[in-house]
Amino acid sequence: MGISLKTTIADLFVDGNWRLPPPRSESMLQLHIFFTTLGLTETEDRYEWIVNDKPSSRYSTSEIYRKLRDREETVPWASIVWIGRGIPRHNFLTWLFVLNRCPTRDRLIGWGLQTDGACLLCNQAAESRDHLFYLCPYSWGIWVEISRRCHLQPLRNWDQTLLSMQTLQGNKTAKKLTLLCWQSTIYWVWQERNKRLHNNQYRSQDAVIKLITRQITDRISGYRFDSPIISSRYMQLCLSTAS
Numbered sequence: 001m002g003i004s005l006k007t008t009i010a011d012l013f014v015d016g017n018w019r020l021p022p023p024r025s026e027s028m029l030q031l032h033i034f035f036t037t038l039g040l041t042e043t044e045d046r047y048e049w050i051v052n053d054k055p056s057s058r059y060s061t062s063e064i065y066r067k068l069r070d071r072e073e074t075v076p077w078a079s080i081v082w083i084g085r086g087i088p089r090h091n092f093l094t095w096l097f098v099l100n101r102c103p104t105r106d107r108l109i110g111w112g113l114q115t116d117g118a119c120l121l122c123n124q125a126a127e128s129r130d131h132l133f134y135l136c137p138y139s140w141g142i143w144v145e146i147s148r149r150c151h152l153q154p155l156r157n158w159d160q161t162l163l164s165m166q167t168l169q170g171n172k173t174a175k176k177l178t179l180l181c182w183q184s185t186i187y188w189v190w191q192e193r194n195k196r197l198h199n200n201q202y203r204s205q206d207a208v209i210k211l212i213t214r215q216i217t218d219r220i221s222g223y224r225f226d227s228p229i230i231s232s233r234y235m236q237l238c239l240s241t242a243s
Contacts, residue, residue, distance in 0.1 A: 013040050080165045083179050087219055090183040097186060098162065100129050120196045121189070130158045132189060139189045141205045146185050146212060150178040180219065184212045 002021035003012070012019055018036065023029040049056050051063050081095045096102045105117045105127035119127040121138035134140040134156045147154035151174075155161045165182055168175040188208050195201050203211075 009040070076166060077162060080162075080179055080182075083176065083183075085176075086180065086183065087187075087215070090180075090187045093187050093190060094183045097129055097133070097190075102129065102190070104128050104132065120193050127193075132193065133158050133161065133186065138205060139185075142189060142208050142212075143185055145205075145209050146181050150174075150181050152178060177216075180216055181212065184215055188212050188215075 002024070016039075018032075020032055020035065023032050046057060047059070049059050049064075051060075051067050077098055081098060082091055093102070100107075105115060105119075107128075108115050109117055117126045119125055119131055119136055121132070122136045124137070125131055125135065132139055134143045134154070140154075140156060144154050152164070152168075155164060161182075165179060168178055188211050192203055192208055195203070
């Protein structure tokens, strides 16, 4: 229309009249005619957002995001990955492993990279997601102890473990604590793997178990700011299973 991007409505509507550039086409002429039917009031301007044909004076990033993104069916493992009040970096890493998108050595070799394929934790087999969780004797020893504390039957197969997390029995508090421990185990096993790869530093299974225990305890302690009662329940359960 020949109007600068920096032009305001006040620049175009002066003394009750529209001051528009001369129309250069029939469609622009029709638009000018339409503008003459519009009048401006002295009331204060306000923004109005329309999402799914519902007007609102409040902008919601989440609603806009849901509108723009492609909708997919909810996967059955969503609730055990994106757990409420979980540890975000644990949630994210677990999600990557569920999708098998972490750069394990079998995937690096599959991408054409020249690298040693042996597991950095046990050096007894090729490194893959399924080997790390929990065919590897190093990670298996950690998972056995964490499972014992959660009163859970440990499984060495990744898919079976994933299914067992989806079908946990017991009350809500116990299930939540088990999921926190499971995700923390995944996180610290992967951290240990990376520590050995990049820093050539090694930790014992007991040291990793202590890291998992401390992080879960710290996370539960953080709940007390929002809900002291919930925090107390988790802490009592955590302490009762730690021995």
